[in-house]
Amino acid sequence: MPYELAPTEEQFIISTPTPGSLRYVACIMRTPRALVEDPYANNLAPATHRCAILMHGNNSHKNFCFAVKLAQDLSDKLGMYSIRFDFRNCGDSSPNGRDGRTVEEDIEDIEAVYQYVKNGGFNNIKLMVDLMVGHSRGVVDMFEWALHHNDDEHYVPAMVAASGRFIGQGLVNRIREKYPDFEKSGGHTQPAIIKGQYSKIWVPASETHNLGGYDMDDVSEINGDTETLCIYGTRDEIIPLQDAAMYSNALSGRNKLVLISDVDHRYYGVTKISAEDATDNSHPYCERSGVLDYNQDVVDIIIDFLNHESGRKRFYMKNKMIHRFLPRWKKVEGVTNFRDIGGYLSTTGKHVRYNMMYRCADPGSITENGIAELKRLGITTVFDLRSTYERGDSGMIDAEGITNIHVPLFGDQSLAPSEAMMFYTNLMTSWFTFVHVYSDILRVAAPQFKQIFTHIRNHRGEPFLFHCTAGKDRTGVLAMLLLRLLGVPEPIVSREYEMTEYGLLPARPRMERKFMKSLEESGDYESRKTFYKVISKGRKNWSLQKDGFDNLLSARYEVMMETILHLDQEYGSVDAYLENQVGLDHDDLAEIKMSLLVE
Secondary structure, three states, X not given: OOOOOOOOEEEEEEEOOOOOOOOEEEEEEEOOHHHOOOOOOOOOOOOOOEEEEEXXXXXXXXXXXXXXXXXXXXXXXXXOEEEEEOOOOOEOOOOOHHHOOOHHHHHXXXXXXXXXXXXXXXXXXXXXXXXXXXXXXXXXXXXXXXXHOOOHHHOOOEEEEEOOOOEOHHHHHHHHHHOOOHHHHOEEEEEXXXXXXXXXXEXXXXXXXXXXXXXXXXXXXXXXXXXXXXXXXXXXXOOOHHHHHHHHHHOOOOEEEEEEOOEOOOOEEOOOOOHHHHOOOOOOEEOOOOEEEOXXXXXXXXXXXXXXXXXHHHHXXXXXXXXXXXXXXXXXXXXXXXXXXXXXXXXOOOEEOOOOEEEEOOOOOOOXXXXXXXXXXXXXXXXXXXXXXXXXHHOOOOEOOEEEXXXXXXXXXXXXXXXXXXXXXXXXXXXXXXXXXXXXXXXXOHHHHHHHHHHHHHOOOOXXXXXXXXXXXXXXXXXXXXXHHOOOOHHHHHHHHHOHHHHOHHHHHHHHHHHHHHHHOOOOHHHHHHHHHHHHOOOOOOOHHHHHHHHHHOOOHHHHHHHHHHHHHHHOOHHHHHHHHHOOOHHHHHHHHHHHEEO
């Protein structure tokens, strides 16, 4: 039965291996549902520019086992685009004749899709490839692509290996056992879906030996910041479980291995049950084979791996130490969210200098011990990004030997309680609205950024601290500009921003009390009631104190990724922004980079 496109799906072809080639891969792009439906009424994640590439296995097609379900959940739950495609000689893509399919051509197909997505081939929308998912042979293709294009331009933050083969010879042995004469005959026939029809295709022996020639021992050499998830069924009849163990060992330190009990290579149960017995089970029943379908479990595992809390925790655990003896997070009495933003690897091959750049939240309650710790860290300058009102309300660092420079990124715009209701409305409605706030900061704060970057240039080697009130928004944008200038990849910068949610945990009760008090002082009861109704957007079980305040204190990876995308699209690059908008020149930027990067 032909696949019926969902309302948010589009079908098209991409030339491969290069634009204008006669051969092509057939694709389906699924867009975030929030682009066409009310995200609040339908409980949808905000639409982002993140994209996943989904890859099928041997003699398979783009709508393989869990692919359609995964595309739907990526759209609805994470606001992501996803593209799935048929490799050449598969599904609706162009045939290769009797030459069959090779891993080398599969790599070309992935690269063609990757460049199409990244460079705005889909409706002139430049997307960020944040995820790759491969099933079976698609796992080998995915990792071999990552090894072949192991450079900063091809960094993918997350890769999912579903039932992938590690030892290639295992395929040759399996085919030899099933088709003893395949080498003598020059190949074997195998069922496949071609152009929407069930067919028997010829698989030349050269194709089997090509794939069988790949062992994945060097998979450990893919980009060190790529996180991996491996998912296998314990009753996989095609891939031995030892291959799962080999991937897990090779990717140790960055990998999560999940085994699903009693399911096969395509995540179907292996125990036959009756339709009547299946009614007591939550998994769909496959009448044709008489087993349960566990593909939604695979999707749920992937979504859980990608969700905000899981990604944030993995990054925190990996980066809480700059090196074995140096914690990233500093204990400065009276101050929260205090951390060193150095130590990250730059695309230049150097590292961001540590013990040099620090960020924190409101330091108004800093103690004498806290001041002593600042001096022990060597901090000589503090950039205070708050308004005059905020400084007066909370206090500031005033210590001998430490210069406090007031650089209000929004000028002296007041955040007094009387103005709080209007200011908080959008921010509490959705965590995604911070993208607009950060875009505004980039637009209006160029003079202030010039003051900060000029000081950094003129005071080479002098550690500095910067902060606002929560150490999240204004502080986060400045940290982003610094780290991006130094060549730290966008996903790492965005994860670093996300760490603020951990940093603010100790201060959250106090901030919540202050926040609720400011709302109570903002207008009369009826105006507050209207305010609550506006920001709840009709969402059921939505709470101002829980959900609204969570949004207000959120520091989401997606927000900073979108902000960086806006920076690049609106201004060209961080260097171009600092030169053309802020007013620094090439030599200024070169001096700052030289000062803040080390081998």
